[in-house]
Amino acid sequence: MSKEIQAIRGMNDCLPQDTPVWQYVESMIRRTVSSYGYDEIRFPIVEMTELFKRSIGEVTDIVEKEMYTFSDRNGDSLTLRPEGTACCVRAANQAGLLYNQEQRLWYMGPMFRHERPQKGRYRQFHQFGLEAFGMQGPDIDAEVIILSARLWRELGLTPFVTLELNTLGSNAARAAYRDLLVSYLEQHKDLLDEDSLRRMYSNPLRVLDSKNPAMAEMLANAPKLLDHLDAESAEHFQALQQRLQAAGIEFTINPRLVRGLDYYNKTVFEWVTTSLGSQGTVCAGGRYDGLVEQLGGKATPAVGFALGMERLVLLLQTLDLIPAVSNNADLYLMPLGEAAELAAVSVAEQLRSVLPGKRVMLHCGGGNLKKQLKRADKSGAALGVLLGDDELANGQVTLKWLRADQPQQTVNIADLAAVLKQF
Ligand code: ATP
Ligand code: MG
Numbered sequence: 001m002s003k004e005i006q007a008i009r010g011m012n013d014c015l016p017q018d019t020p021v022w023q024y025v026e027s028m029i030r031r032t033v034s035s036y037g038y039d040e041i042r043f044p045i046v047e048m049t050e051l052f053k054r055s056i057g058e059v060t061d062i063v064e065k066e067m068y069t070f071s072d073r074n075g076d077s078l079t080l081r082p083e084g085t086a087c088c089v090r091a092a093n094q095a096g097l098l099y100n101q102e103q104r105l106w107y108m109g110p111m112f113r114h115e116r117p118q119k120g121r122y123r124q125f126h127q128f129g130l131e132a133f134g135m136q137g138p139d140i141d142a143e144v145i146i147l148s149a150r151l152w153r154e155l156g157l158t159p160f161v162t163l164e165l166n167t168l169g170s171n172a173a174r175a176a177y178r179d180l181l182v183s184y185l186e187q188h189k190d191l192l193d194e195d196s197l198r199r200m201y202s203n204p205l206r207v208l209d210s211k212n213p214a215m216a217e218m219l220a221n222a223p224k225l226l227d228h229l230d231a232e233s234a235e236h237f238q239a240l241q242q243r244l245q246a247a248g249i250e251f252t253i254n255p256r257l258v259r260g261l262d263y264y265n266k267t268v269f270e271w272v273t274t275s276l277g278s279q280g281t282v283c284a285g286g287r288y289d290g291l292v293e294q295l296g297g298k299a300t301p302a303v304g305f306a307l308g309m310e311r312l313v314l315l316l317q318t319l320d321l322i323p324a325v326s327n328n329a330d331l332y333l334m335p336l337g338e339a340a341e342l343a344a345v346s347v348a349e350q351l352r353s354v355l356p357g358k359r360v361m362l363h364c365g366g367g368n369l370k371k372q373l374k375r376a377d378k379s380g381a382a383l384g385v386l387l388g389d390d391e392l393a394n395g396q397v398t399l400k401w402l403r404a405d406q407p408q409q410t411v412n413i414a415d416l417a418a419v420l421k422q423f
Contacts, residue, residue, distance in 0.1 A: 010123030057262025120279025131304035328380025
């Protein structure tokens with residue numbers, strides 16, 4: 001026997017027992033985004049490497065060490081998308097959707113990052129993301145957050161997630177603050193770990209994001225960007241908070257929340273949970289007014305978020321919040337004999353036409369009644385339809401209840417659809 005080929009580490013199959021959960025979550029997401037008037041956009045899984053370098057930033061975990069990058073046969077450097085925002089901007093801009101227009105878009109699909117696989121962290125994972133373009137006020141920031149809050153509510157998750165909020169201010173305010181932060185970090189160089197020392201000059205804000213407990217106290221005392229905001233950003237942030245309060249959405253302000261990607265300004269937020277261990281961020285987003293221009297489009301304000309689907313599914317499973325979904329068959333047709341096998345094909349087709357939404361399975365592979373009943377039982381069907389050669393000659397079939405103690409019933413094929421419609 002030849003050696004079995006295994007899946008790539010960190011890239012998981014979604015087996016039939018798990019697909020109903022995913023379908024449930026996906027359908028709740030579709031319903032929610034649609035109720036706010038957002039439209040779906042789909043873009044390729046592979047893009048030019050340059051797209052991510054230019055958007056996410058060279059000095060980020062993703063670009064430094066997580067991308068799946070390869071040369072294709074003509075020597076172009078391509079990358080499996082590690083996130084969707086850059087792709088969405090590229091696609092929408094290329095199609096001319098961003099030019100002097102407002103757009104509310106969403107997407108869903110696999111993303112790829114070469115990280116150490118663990119619970120809630122995979123190399124192929126899935127994101128649902130949403131991006132709103134062409135609107136610069138705090139009203140649209142509030143809308144995307146309120147939309148995410150509605151999704152938690154619909155899924156029963158509201159008590160288990162909390163909203164953290166911060167603002168990164170304008171580029172100018174951030175640049176001025178950056179100098180302050182660097183000089184503070186220089187004074188505490190002895191406390192910085194290797195990653196932070198490396199980032200201190202290239203991306204000092206990311207040092208604030210460090211989870212290293214040895215640095216926690218020093219970072220807690222670092223100067224805060226919130227104290228050095230430009231007037232417009234401060235006002236924007238105030239107005240956003242007022243809107244969230246008006247919508248009854250609770251939040252905490254986390255001055256150290258900076259996000260792992262370079263393109264954000266003003267509003268940033270994360271929905272976090274304590275029910276998933278260390279992979280606690282379920283959804284993260286913010287405003288990125290500079291990105292469209294940075295990628296070659298006309299300057300366009302934008303705000304959005306991305307939600308980790310695996311983490312959401314895990315959370316729902318952990319909290320036992322998934323409604324029971326059955327993939328049992330409804331009807332199982334058992335042809336007994338050669339003529340019956342032929343007749344059963346059209347009976348099954350007719351039943352599928354008149355019983356939309358029902359799972360009508362036709363036994364394949366022959367065998368006697370005992371074998372077929374065994375399969376019928378495994379299918380989970382409540383009702384079996386026996387098609388015997390003799391009965392068929394009389395234009396009849398037999399209905400057999402598979403899970404209830406009820407007598408069999410002989411029915412004319414002509415009446416079958418009408419009889420079954422009542423079940
Ligand atoms: P983390 O700090 O957990 O690495 P991140 O800042 O890299 O997250 P984002 O780029 O903001 O994550 O992606 C948005 C969301 O996608 C995350 O909040 C998380 O729910 C999910 N996500 C990110 N990376 C992974 C991964 N490797 N596996 C599963 N989900 C992920
Ligand atoms: Mg990450």
